[in-house]
Amino acid sequence: MKKLISPEELGRDDRFERADMMDRIADPRNATPPEDSKRGRPGRLTPDRADASDSARALMHGIFVGEIQALEGAGRTCYDFEVGKGDDDVPFELKLDMARQCWDEARHCEISVKLSDWMGTGIGEFSENAFLFQAACNPDPVLRLTGVNRALEGLAIDVFNTMREFGDLAGDPVLEFCEDWMLADEVTHVKMGSDWLRKLTVNDKERQKKALEFQKVVDKLFSFGGLRGEEDDNPIQLARRFRELAGFDDEEMEEIAELSREARAEVEERGRLAREANVQSGV
Amino acid sequence: MADSKKPRAAFAPWDRRELPGTFSVEETADRVGQYKWTEMKLFEALGGWVATVPELDIKMRLGTHCYHHAWHAELWHKRLPELREMNPERLTLPANDEFVAFMDAVTEPGEHDQTIEKLVGVYRVLIPHKIAAYTYHLNNTSTITDAPTIRSLKFAIADEVEDFTDGTLMLTSLIETPEEVERANAHQLKLEKLLVASGGICGPGTIGDAYDTSVHVAANGN
Numbered sequence: 001m002k003k004l005i006s007p008e009e010l011g012r013d014d015r016f017e018r019a020d021m022m023d024r025i026a027d028p029r030n031a032t033p034p035e036d037s038k039r040g041r042p043g044r045l046t047p048d049r050a051d052a053s054d055s056a057r058a059l060m061h062g063i064f065v066g067e068i069q070a071l072e073g074a075g076r077t078c079y080d081f082e083v084g085k086g087d088d089d090v091p092f093e094l095k096l097d098m099a100r101q102c103w104d105e106a107r108h109c110e111i112s113v114k115l116s117d118w119m120g121t122g123i124g125e126f127s128e129n130a131f132l133f134q135a136a137c138n139p140d141p142v143l144r145l146t147g148v149n150r151a152l153e154g155l156a157i158d159v160f161n162t163m164r165e166f167g168d169l170a171g172d173p174v175l176e177f178c179e180d181w182m183l184a185d186e187v188t189h190v191k192m193g194s195d196w197l198r199k200l201t202v203n204d205k206e207r208q209k210k211a212l213e214f215q216k217v218v219d220k221l222f223s224f225g226g227l228r229g230e231e232d233d234n235p236i237q238l239a240r241r242f243r244e245l246a247g248f249d250d251e252e253m254e255e256i257a258e259l260s261r262e263a264r265a266e267v268e269e270r271g272r273l274a275r276e277a278n279v280q281s282g283v
Numbered sequence: 284m285a286d287s288k289k290p291r292a293a294f295a296p297w298d299r300r301e302l303p304g305t306f307s308v309e310e311t312a313d314r315v316g317q318y319k320w321t322e323m324k325l326f327e328a329l330g331g332w333v334a335t336v337p338e339l340d341i342k343m344r345l346g347t348h349c350y351h352h353a354w355h356a357e358l359w360h361k362r363l364p365e366l367r368e369m370n371p372e373r374l375t376l377p378a379n380d381e382f383v384a385f386m387d388a389v390t391e392p393g394e395h396d397q398t399i400e401k402l403v404g405v406y407r408v409l410i411p412h413k414i415a416a417y418t419y420h421l422n423n424t425s426t427i428t429d430a431p432t433i434r435s436l437k438f439a440i441a442d443e444v445e446d447f448t449d450g451t452l453m454l455t456s457l458i459e460t461p462e463e464v465e466r467a468n469a470h471q472l473k474l475e476k477l478l479v480a481s482g483g484i485c486g487p488g489t490i491g492d493a494y495d496t497s498v499h500v501a502a503n504g505n
Contacts, residue, residue: 001331001393011337011395071333071346078330078349083323083372092323092360099326099353102333106346109339123339133334 003080004139007130010072016065019127043233045162047170055235056166057121063159064112065128070156071105073136073148074098081141087207090141091200097192101149104185111178118174135218142200146211149193151218154243154256156186158228161239187246194247219259226264230257304425305491311432312366314420316374317485318439319359321386323375325409326352328390337395341402341453348449351442358435365431378489381481388477399457400470406450407467408474414443416483419490 012018045055077098081090116122135152138144160183167176201208223229228236238260240253248256294300306314329349336342363371377383389404421436458467483489 001328001335001390005334009335011335011342013337013339068339068342071342075330075333075346075349078353079327080331092356095323095327096353096357099330099350102330102346103350106343109343109346113339 001079004137005076006137007133010069010130010133012128015122015124017124017127019129043235044237045166045235047166052166052170053120056163056170057116057119058126059159059163060112060116060119061121061123061126063163064109064116064123066132066152066156066159067105067108067112069130069133069136070148070152071102071109073133073144073152074101074105076136077141077144077148078102080139088139088141094141094145094196094200097196101189101192104189108182108185111182115175115178131221138214142197142207142211143214145193145200146197146215147218149189150197151215151222153186153189153193154219154246154248155222155228155236157183157190157242157246158236158239160186161242162236165237183242187242190243190246190248216255216259219256220263223256223260223263225267226260229260229264231261234260300426302425302427304429305423306420306425306429308366311424311429312363312368312374314485315359315362315366315432316368316371316376317378318417319356319363319371320375320377321382321409321413321484322352322356322359324386324390325405326350326356329405331390331393332401335393335395336398336401338398338457341398341457344449344453348446351446355435355439355442358438362432362435378484378486379481381477382484382486385474385477385481388474399454399463399467402450402454402457403467403470404474406447406454407471408478410443410447410450412478412483414440414447416485416489417443423491 043049045059046052049055075098077090078095081088081095083089083092083095113123132152135147136144138147160179164176164179164183167173167179197208197211201211224236226234228234228238230238238253238257243253326349329345329352333342333345333349336345360371360375363374368374377386386409389409392400392404417436417440421433421440424432426433454467458464
């Protein structure tokens with residue numbers, strides 16, 4: 001079995017539809033209903049939104065495929081690196097943590113499949129893109145761990161908290177219950193990432209800096225143009241309380257919020273330029 | 284209420300554990316190190332396969348089993364210093380080169396269309412062998428002096444049996460045609476030959492010698 005595979009090599013059955021990010025954004029089902037739009041954004045996921053059911057189903061499908069990729073990423077970290085003290089190696093205990101994460105993510109996949117069914121959607125109704133797994137392809141174990149366990153699993157904290165609140169507001173105790181359990185696991189995974197980053201770079205501040213830079217890149221990418229943030233109309237809210245439990249300090253959380261604002265401003269600017277270009281070309 | 288000062292037997296009538304055991308501290312440490320090496324190779328491979336297996340239920344199950352074997356590796360890792368091996372890495376070794384060749388062949392299939400081969404290696408060959416080796420160890424070590432190893436062996440065997448059942452169910456559902464039966468059997472045959480050449484997870488003597496007629500089991504247990 002070869003080491004370091006690419007996202008194209010992930011095994012999927014025929015139900016799964018792979019799409020890149022642009023195709024996903026162009027999916028008309030992701031369009032914002034005008035009546036719900038605030039500054040062109042759908043706002044928080046609440047049951048009173050006209051598109052609440054579809055949005056919740058789409059988010060649940062996104063969680064499901066995200067969990068599969070998280071499972072695959074943790075599994076590959078068990079396999080891709082040797083135990084040792086070199087920069088390309090990892091400690092034995094880190095592999096054990098990744099195996100534990102594998103089990104957790106496998107349960108999350110199982111939970112997500114059942115919740116998807118409960119919410120009226122099924123595997124393949126929405127597309128999958130593999131950019132989450134992309135972060136798990138980094139050949140540097142410290143960068144991979146920081147990108148996956150701090151950035152992506154951090155996003156999972158925000159998403160599960162959002163979904164848990166939606167379950168509460170919608171009067172869906174099954175959804176709320178399951179999301180709360182998954183949230184507990186994600187806090188554990190992020191804490192693993194924070195602890196290992198500290199341990200592995202304790203004598204190598206340059207490497208730590210590089211890893212945190214990589215985390216910022218992933219965090220910005222996974223702000224989805226400002227979809228995740230702290231403003232009222234961010235559909236996915238930054239879950240500060242749970243991130244704090246997972247080892248994030250105030251400064252780091254403020255940084256993520258700022259990255260999200262930057263990502264949002266960039267997307268809005270691109271939209272403005274595109275509209276201007278359309279006007280000029282008479283479209 | 285009984286008189287709490289009345290002397291009782293140190294070993295109650297229902298407790299028939301014995302002092303003698305087949306393995307010395309050093310032999311036990313060697314075996315435990317070989318178990319750890321094998322469990323590591325197994326959980327790493329299961330983790331690696333999760334990404335390339337297309338069948339969703341199997342993908343999720345392998346993720347669960349990956350942790351079972353990582354936990355066994357951890358149990359053995361923690362047992363080594365208790366067996367006077369303060370550097371566990373030193374004894375984290377395969378029994379011999381032939382066993383390395385066997386494990387390489389078990390973990391080699393990597394393609395999407397090789398799920399049958401992946402599962403055959405683990406659930407038809409390696410895990411049944413581990414159940415045999417762990418059971419032999421359990422039944423031959425001192426039930427008093429080596430109780431910590433026995434406890435870990437029992438946990439590991441419980442997982443192995445459960446995983447073997449899962450694996451058998453998954454394989455039974457995957458093998459649907461005579462060609463697939465042949466594929467599975469051919470791969471099993473290849474691996475069994477490599478395993479026999481190695482003598483097993485601990486090399487020759489992994490499960491003792493059934494042809495050694497000099498070993499007598501007395502009727503009175505002594």
